[in-house]
Amino acid sequence: MARVLIGAVAVALIAALAGYMISNKHKAERLAQDKRIAELQQQLQGLQDQNEQLSADLAKVQREEERLSAANDAMARTLAQARLTGKVPPPSKSELPYPPK
DSSP: OHHHHHHHHHHHHHHHHHHHHHHHHHHHHHHHHHHHHHHHHHHHHHHHHHHHHHHHHHHHHHHHHHHHHHHHHHHHHHHHHHHHHSOOOOOOGGGOSSOOO
16 A cells, blocks of 8 residues: 555656646747747837838829829920920929929
């Protein structure tokens, strides 16, 4: 009976030690995963900030492209009119983006 009891205690101690070692291993893995998640979230935030900046820059470029396209269309109409009449109309001051002073 004593042998069975000593064996059961030994098995319980071994199981407790193994459980403790496994829980420490899982804890270390969990901490490593938490650190990696924090790094990825920081990287994601940086990429989102960069995306917002690039979107703002793209919108600025698109507005400039639309403005230049409108100016190009107006110039094409003026040239077409000049070809028909043989006379180039004087440019209006509002058409010049940067009038000389």
